[in-house]
Amino acid sequence: AVEEQFYVVWPLVVAGLTFAFVRPGARRWALLVLSVVGAVASSLWMGLGTAAADLPAAGDTSRFYFGTDSHAMGLLTGAALAALRDGRGFSDRLPALKPAGFLWTVVGLAGLVGLGWYFVAMDETSEGLYRWGFAALALLVAVLVVAATRPGPVEWLLSLAPLRYLGTRSYSLYLWHWPIAAFTRPGIDVQWSEPVVMVVRWGLTLAAAELSYRLVENPVRKQGFRATWDRLRRVGRAPVTAASAAALGKRCVTPPSGRVSGSPCSATSARPSPSVPAASATPPLKPIASIR
Secondary structure (H helix, E strand, C coil): CHHHHHHHHHHHHHHHHHHHCCCHHHHHHHHHHHHHHHHHHHHHHHHHHHHHCCCCCCCCCHHHHCCCCCCCHHHHHHHHHHHHHCCCCCCCCCCCCCCCHHHHHHHHHHHHHHHHHHHHHCCCCCHHHHHHHHHHHHHHHHHHHHHHCCCCHHHHHHCCHHHHHHHHCHHHHHHHHHHHHHCCCECCCECCCHHHHHHHHHHHHHHHHHHHHHHHHHHHHHHCHHHHHHHHHHHHHHHHHHHHHHHHHHHCCCCCCCCCCCCCCHHHHCCCCCCCCHHHCCCCCCCHHHCC
């Protein structure tokens, strides 16, 4: 995955720049330039590469869509924005930014409208998406982030409870939506109409995202991997233990005939049956110390 590769490689790049540049200002500008150059190069490779191969009209775009070199412009644009801002607006530990003002409010609202247009007008078969669309979308989202991280109407709008709920679970939603969609294809996997399929997909995605957010993502963030794994193991063992205890208890109920021979719990719960003479009952063993 492009994103996972970025998580592995980019910290190493930042660490290398930290050793190469002693002054924080020089280090930050080096990171900014590297991010911008990388985003531009990735955008050009996506646009020119798909144009040279006449994609998506002539074939599969997977090489460019899933290629780290051709689809890193969004991540690198975000890295450039973080370097330009020196982290401000992304952490409570840094000084707050000034209010958005009229200009950034208008720009932010326009960014929201543009993002909505992308969802309606573009799909995986749109030629413009590969020529210029991914690069333009990266810039559009960066502008929207600039406006949303300043106090103002755009920040207020994106801070509404339903949007905050989706935002906190956005990574889980992102991970779950694709496999659910891949196994609920209308006319292939399920014989439902398109609207019904969309409702089912949204429902399953929200449910799976909520579970993974509560059971995995949030606990890992707060407690770490090992503590979360141990807790999940205990939670997973609880139903099995309860089911085993219930099954054993059911088998330990003495049948009407009073026979308990062969029962798995006969060693602990068996008692001589009233119908059996007392003399035939096995006498209790004497303590070893009393045997001469």
